[in-house]
Amino acid sequence: xxxxxxxxxxxxxxxxxxxxxxxxxxxxxxxxxxxxxxxxxxxxxxxxxxxxxxxxxxxxxxxxxxxxxxxxxxxxxxxxxxxxxxxxxxxxxxxxxxxxxxxxxxxxxxxxxxxxxxxxxxxxxxxxxxxxxxxxxxxxxxxxxxxxxxxxxxxxxxxxxxxxxxxxxxxxxxxxxxxxxxxxxx
Amino acid sequence: xxxxxxxxxxxxxxxxxxxxxxxxxxxxxxxxxxxxxxxxxxxxxxxxxxxxxxxxxxxxxxxxxxxxxxxxxxxxxxxxxxxxxxxxxxxxxxxxxxxxxxxxxxxxxxxxxxxxxxxxxxxxxxxxxxxxxxxxxxxxxxxxxxxxxxxxxxxxxxxxxxxxxxxxxxxxxxxxxxxxxxxxxxxxxxxxxxxxxxxxxxxxx
Numbered sequence: 181x182x183x184x185x186x187x188x189x190x191x192x193x194x195x196x197x198x199x200x201x202x203x204x205x206x207x208x209x210x211x212x213x214x215x216x217x218x219x220x221x222x223x224x225x226x227x228x229x230x231x232x233x234x235x236x237x238x239x240x241x242x243x244x245x246x247x248x249x250x251x252x253x254x255x256x257x258x259x260x261x262x263x264x265x266x267x268x269x270x271x272x273x274x275x276x277x278x279x280x281x282x283x284x285x286x287x288x289x290x291x292x293x294x295x296x297x298x299x300x301x302x303x304x305x306x307x308x309x310x311x312x313x314x315x316x317x318x319x320x321x322x323x324x325x326x327x328x329x330x331x332x333x334x335x336x337x338x339x340x341x342x343x344x345x346x347x348x349x350x351x352x353x354x355x356x357x358x359x360x361x362x363x364x365x366x
Numbered sequence: 367x368x369x370x371x372x373x374x375x376x377x378x379x380x381x382x383x384x385x386x387x388x389x390x391x392x393x394x395x396x397x398x399x400x401x402x403x404x405x406x407x408x409x410x411x412x413x414x415x416x417x418x419x420x421x422x423x424x425x426x427x428x429x430x431x432x433x434x435x436x437x438x439x440x441x442x443x444x445x446x447x448x449x450x451x452x453x454x455x456x457x458x459x460x461x462x463x464x465x466x467x468x469x470x471x472x473x474x475x476x477x478x479x480x481x482x483x484x485x486x487x488x489x490x491x492x493x494x495x496x497x498x499x500x501x502x503x504x505x506x507x508x509x510x511x512x513x514x515x516x517x518x519x520x521x522x523x524x525x526x527x528x529x530x531x532x533x534x535x536x537x538x539x540x541x542x543x544x545x546x547x548x549x550x551x552x553x554x555x556x557x558x559x560x561x562x563x564x565x566x567x568x569x570x571x
Contacts, residue, residue: 193539224546231549232514236492240401241415245393248422252386255423314459317452 192222196229258332269334276330276344280323283352291316319355326351374438382429393422396439399516400446406511407450409500417453421446443516444526447508454504498548506541509534 191208194200200208212219291312298308330344374395380388400421405414424445432441499507505527512518512526520538524531 189539189543193535193542196542221546224550225542228542228545228549231491231495232510232545234491235495235514237398237515238402238405238414238492240397240418241411244397244401244415244418245390248393248419249386249390251419251423252389252426310455310458313455317456318459 188218189221192218192225195222196225272342273327273331273334273344276348277327279348280327280352283349284319284323287315287319287356319352322351322355370434370437375434378429378432378434378438381426382432389426392425392438396442397422399439400442402515403443403446403511404450406496406499406515407447407504407507408453409496413453417446417450421449424449440522440526443512447512447526451504451508497552498545501548502541502544506537506544509537510541510545513538 188211191200191204191211195205195208208222212222294308294312295305298305326344326348330340333340334344374392377388377391381392397418401414401418404417404421405411408414408417421442425442428445432438499510502510508527509523512523518526520531520534524534527534529537
């Protein structure tokens with residue numbers, strides 16, 4: 181009887197959470213006394229609870245805070261340096277970003293189409309979501325890296341910004357080609 | 367919902383206006399809970415360290431978005447957990463196996479650290495729990511971590527994970543059932559062994 185089994189399990193879990201009324205607790209005790217398999221199951225759940233209650237905290241490595249503060253200092257320095265870029269270079273960099281976002285639109289549309297078409301099948305929807313989120317993450321990370329590198333270089337050579345703008349469509353194309361070659365697991 | 371600590375709020379306000387010392391205070395206070403969450407979710411100390419760093423950098427960038435009506439720790443942990451789930455998704459995308467043995471707990475020696483014996487036993491227990499945790503689906507794992515490492519209520523976990531309270535309850539029930547099955551399958555931890563661990567750990571508390 182799956183329903184009976186579910187009700188029994190719910191009662192055990194509620195007991196472990198301390199959320200069982202007195203009457204239900206008595207019912208559970210009676211049941212555990214008369215059903216050996218239920219008693220074993222309850223014992224296993226209590227062992228899990230006991231183990232998790234004692235789970236030790238993992239402490240951060242001693243260097244963590246210092247590393248983060250150093251990275252923050254670098255970031256603030258980089259942001260200050262970017263603010264010093266000539267206004268034309270800043271505008272070109274913004275244009276690069278806009279062009280990249282526009283170029284990603286078809287991919288976003290394709291991802292939406294895939295998700296909409298897969299929603300009737302939970303298993304397929306799960307796979308499609310994993311795939312599309314993975315693609316998006318890959319492309320977004322690559323773009324962030326590209327633009328950060330371009331910003332850094334534009335500080336010493338402002339004309340680099342224009343070259344980046346010209347190269348952006350080709351780089352996006354290459355990324356899409358790379359994704360195209362990945363085996364689709366959906 | 368836990369009360370808002372005025373000292374933390376003061377540090378947040380100062381950090382928002384660019385006070386690096388105030389941010390450092392927040393960092394020192396919350397580095398352990400953030401690192402622990404990353405480690406429990408990702409299962410590997412190097413990656414957990416990277417994830418904890420990235421979490422704090424994101425926090426710094428998004429301090430202006432922090433809603434001061436919510437506890438800062440809750441907001442911080444939600445950023446850490448979202449980042450860890452993103453990393454796990456990317457890891458799946460890159461076809462990296464999740465079945466690798468997690469590294470044993472690497473406990474840095476500090477003045478208030480446990481004795482070597484306690485550290486070894488804590489590491490053993492920690493490693494064992496980690497092996498079990500890594501076999502849970504990431505959303506189940508996160509619910510377990512919030513519940514047992516941070517003592518959040520079902521309502522708080524539901525708020526953190528954007529789910530209903532009954533969904534979280536059901537997730538935790540399934541997670542505990544799965545863990546019970548895994549424990550039985552490994553049978554490495556007999557009751558006697560658990561008691562020994564509990565005794566040694568309780569001496570360190």
